[in-house]
Amino acid sequence: MKKFLSVLVAVTVIALSCLLPVSAGTATPSEPTGGSEIYAERTEDISVTYPADVEIPWNTEGDFEIGTIYAERMVIAAHKKVVISVTSQNDCALVGDGGSIPYTLGGADAIEFTVVNDTTVFPLNVNVAKEDWNAAPAGDYSDILTFTLSYVEK
Numbered sequence: 001m002k003k004f005l006s007v008l009v010a011v012t013v014i015a016l017s018c019l020l021p022v023s024a025g026t027a028t029p030s031e032p033t034g035g036s037e038i039y040a041e042r043t044e045d046i047s048v049t050y051p052a053d054v055e056i057p058w059n060t061e062g063d064f065e066i067g068t069i070y071a072e073r074m075v076i077a078a079h080k081k082v083v084i085s086v087t088s089q090n091d092c093a094l095v096g097d098g099g100s101i102p103y104t105l106g107g108a109d110a111i112e113f114t115v116v117n118d119t120t121v122f123p124l125n126v127n128v129a130k131e132d133w134n135a136a137p138a139g140d141y142s143d144i145l146t147f148t149l150s151y152v153e154k
Contacts, residue, residue, distance in 0.1 A: 094141035
């Protein structure tokens with residue numbers, strides 16, 4: 001039994017030593033050169049930040065910045081771009097029990113990231129006309145903005 005195990009171990013060692021050189025490239029006198037490919041792969045990785053909930057102080061005149069849209073990570077393919085669209089649930093109006101207060105949304109058009117590591121920051125702002133503030137009864141008013149990311153061809 002000991003002799004059988006010794007022979008089995010010896011055969012296994014010899015078989016493994018024959019397999020090892022096959023796993024790498026070899027050069028011989030008949031084929032003195034060889035080659036190996038070196039490569040890397042970078043996968044697409046996109047993360048965009050958009051504004052959080054924000055309260056607009058009553059009677060704010062002029063543009064009030066509600067936040068910015070920017071890329072935390074922007075790894076895109078050479079022929080692609082990221083487009084962010086912004087839509088308003090109430091067609092750009094703050095709506096409440098007392099009615100609605102129309103506003104204009106600035107900066108929501110042409111939001112595009114076109115290169116890797118794009119550092120462009122897109123500010124968004126709201127502007128309510130003074131007469132619309134003055135005409136609104138007391139109450140709570142709100143709107144919901146939806147941000148949609150599209151990954152498209154350039």
